[in-house]
Amino acid sequence: MENALTWFEIPVKDIQRAKAFYEEVFKFELRDMVMEHVKLAIFPATEVSGALIEEPDYLAPERGVVLYLNIPDTIESVLLRTEQNGGKVVTTKTLIQEDVGWSAAFRDLDGNLIGLYQSV
Numbered sequence: 001m002e003n004a005l006t007w008f009e010i011p012v013k014d015i016q017r018a019k020a021f022y023e024e025v026f027k028f029e030l031r032d033m034v035m036e037h038v039k040l041a042i043f044p045a046t047e048v049s050g051a052l053i054e055e056p057d058y059l060a061p062e063r064g065v066v067l068y069l070n071i072p073d074t075i076e077s078v079l080l081r082t083e084q085n086g087g088k089v090v091t092t093k094t095l096i097q098e099d100v101g102w103s104a105a106f107r108d109l110d111g112n113l114i115g116l117y118q119s120v
Contacts, residue, residue, distance in 0.1 A: 008050030008067050012110045015039045015054040021109050022052065025081045027072045060111030068103070068115035075104045075118045082106045093118075 012018035019030050019041040030041035030052065039054040050067075071078045075093045083089060090113065091105040101119040108114055 003048045005048050005067075007048070009053045010050070010067070010108070010112050010114070011055045011058040011060075012052050012108075012112075013054070013056055013058055015041055015052060018052045018109060021085050021087065024085045025078060025087065026069070027081075058110060060107075060113075063113065066105065066113050066115045068117045071116055071118060075102055075116050078116055079104055079106060085109075 010018075015032075019032075022041070022043075023029055028044050030043060033040040033042055033051070041052040043049050043051060079089050079092065086109055088107045089104070090107055091103070093102050093104050096103055099120060101117060103118075104116045106114055106116070
């Protein structure tokens, strides 16, 4: 097994609103796709990827599976853009271990808890 994660889905109520949020926060473009009437916005990746998936009746759990996403620059920058785009910071930059890196977490517009990881 090369990667522990092979695919992820982040359920959202409004795919276009969520897509705009993630594109602004992470500074990349998501690719629109429809599979059997289900709207997706695919994350850019060369190996492991995933998507936002539209579920109009979705209610985010208080605590469920937490995905840790790679960041384009620094945790501080991602958290700032998160707040600027309507998300909520849950955990600020926290040292995991000096030889491992840092983590943080935020809630997106649909209440999903998303983790961030920054290596040393």
